[in-house]
Amino acid sequence: MRLPERSIATYLTLAFSGLTVVLTVALAEAIGAAAGDELKAGISQGLTELALQTADKLDRGMAERYREVQLMSRNQVLITEHGPLDKRRAILNDRQATYHWYAWIGLAGLDGKVLLSTQGMLEGADVSQRPWFRNALAGIYVGDVHEAVLLAKLLPSAGNEPKRFVDIAFPFVDADGKPAGVVGAHLSWQWAKEVQQSVMQFSQTASGAAPGQRNKEALIVGMDGTVLLGPAGLQGSKLALASVTAAQAGRTGHMEERWPDGKHYLVGYSKTRGYNAYPGLGWSIVVRESLEDAYVPVHAIQRRVLWTGAALAALFSVAGLLLARLLARPMGELAASAGRVQRGEALVVEAGRRGYAEVTQLAGALNALVGNLLGKTEELNELNRSLEQRVGERTQELLRALARVRAEERRVQTIIDSAQDAFIGLDLQGRITDWNRAAEHLFGWKRDEAVGQPVDTLLIPARFREQYAKAMRSFHERGDADLLNRRLERIVVNRAGDEVPVEVTIGLAGSQDQYFFSVFLRDISERKKVEQMKNEFISTVSHELRTPMTSIRASLSMLASGMAGDLPDDTRQLIDIAYASCERMVRLVNDVLDIEKMESGKMDFDFAPRALLPLVQEAIDGVQGSAAQAHVTLVLEHGADAGLAWALADHDRIIQVLVNLLSNAVKFSPPGGQVTVWVERCHEADGDWSVIRVADQGPGIPEAFHARIFEKFAQADSTDTRQKGGTGLGLSICKAIVERHGGDISFTTQAGHGTQFSVRLKAVGSAAAAPDLAQDPVPEL
Incomplete structure (x- = not known):
């Protein structure tokens, strides 16, 4: 369902109102958050100040009492035993009257017997085992809060709450400067409660809160974490809170934390540190207020800022509505004029009397567009008239092209089918x-x-x-x-x-x-049958030739060795020629049989991990005799890594390859020349290889023969090659054997500088598992 279109005035009103509301709300939130954060910081700092004030008042009050008792221990009238007892007791009573939180002041001799006291209480009693007496003699003049023992029954009680005191005691000396006794005072713990209440009442008055509106509570916590003064539910219990721990460590500050009653409080904390000569008792002062009560002013100011922002947003929205209507009026007049042009009632778009610059420019552009549109309409009509003719022509061309394509398809299909x-x-x-x-x-x-x-x-x-x-x-x-x-x-x-x-x-x-x-x-079934018949024929002929040729070679060898006696020179020369030709025929027959076996897949291979260096040495030993006859030197070179040149190889076939390559190198080397053999293991881009290289110093291989060098019965056509003889099968057999090992054979040559053949076999360890090369690779379609 399509929504009805709205005017630009509506969109401008919505835009102004939306932006105003968003900006006002965002600004109100930012101001409220900033004011709230600042107010929270002030409230937290106020609690910290209360904790500091309470600690300071306690320290100053205790310091005053500390100084008073110390002065009494030096009052010669009071501590002299020969003075009138009533006068001495009057001094104590006067001191107690000046500060009504002194619950008891008295003097005790070194034996612990109370000599005199305020109101005569406990006179004659033994206080030698009381902590304040023993501590004073030991140099400890202030005792922490404790419940009354001897005075509990003598002092009036206003309720069920036990009487607790803070002890201050100093030793006094006689005329000779020797310890004579102790002046002690019990300061009622209600003094601390009065200090606490005075600080809290001052805080309520200073903040302007009504009584009971802000419930701040101050706690005095001893060094062991016990609440010495605080709410009834916590007094006497131990607190393991982060604020108490921080205060005990001597830090002053504030934090939000959860208390044992499950409520969250804003807490200010500090620690008493003593004052002047008074060393302090290490009390921690903790002032707490529930988060709900503490942040009441914060929530109030945030609500005030929010409502103010809402009122401003409404005011600006109304202003935006009026401004949008004022801005949209020229556009409305322009749209009405354009509508009259569309209906044919006018030919010119009017900008209106109160239009601004953009409206005037838009009216001019629309008038130019209308004029241009009329011209284009006429051109379009003319184009439509000619387009039908062009479409017809193109259609005929496509039909002719399609006919040619179909004819070509039929021609190709006919060729394929035939x-x-x-x-x-x-x-x-x-x-x-x-x-x-x-x-x-x-x-x-x-x-x-x-x-x-x-x-x-x-x-x-x-x-x-x-x-x-x-x-x-x-x-x-x-x-x-x-x-x-x-x-x-x-x-x-x-x-x-x-x-x-x-x-x-x-x-x-x-x-x-x-x-x-x-x-x-x-x-190629018929061709395969012909090839099989050819191979069988060659195999049969080769086998049939091998037996008589072996006998002929043996006979000629015996004649050449002199077993039939001395022969004339011309006869010996003929026998040598016949023996060399017989040797050539035997090699030819053996090569033909090897080729036939490899092509028919009947040649057996015994693959095993073998070191190539001993195989090369064995092949050199086998060719050493013919090399000596040709006056050619065989040299074996290898690096430190030649011992690592291992490959999965058949012993006899690799020897056959090496002997063939060495024989060719010797055959084509000039007298006095050198054939060099390298053995190495190398890492190349396609893996690790064990490599054997055989290099001669012969004339090199003609360039025209490079492509056919590994073909069967291939020989270079040079006269020198023909003079050297050969079957033309040796390199073809070498290539077949090396490739059957999964390797490759290649050569480099330079005219007049010799030829080098390289055999690469996949490198393995001495006991490595290697791919199974016992079967021919399976052909793939």
């Missing part, structure tokens, strides 16, 4: 999206049956599906495109469940939004 290779389209999730006739013939499934099916469950043997899933994950996660645009040989299954070897080419086609895999497959 292709002799099977074609399969796959989306990026591996589901079949296209399937030509050749695919129907190869696999046995019709197009309608295959489209939409996952390619792994339809075409890939179960044992290869994990490798397929890994390849798909690698493509999606890392964009791995190693399998794209390459001819690969893979195994697939047809509808009957028969495995079919195929040659696969995978490409990535389509646009960015709709990429798909285009897969062409060619059946």
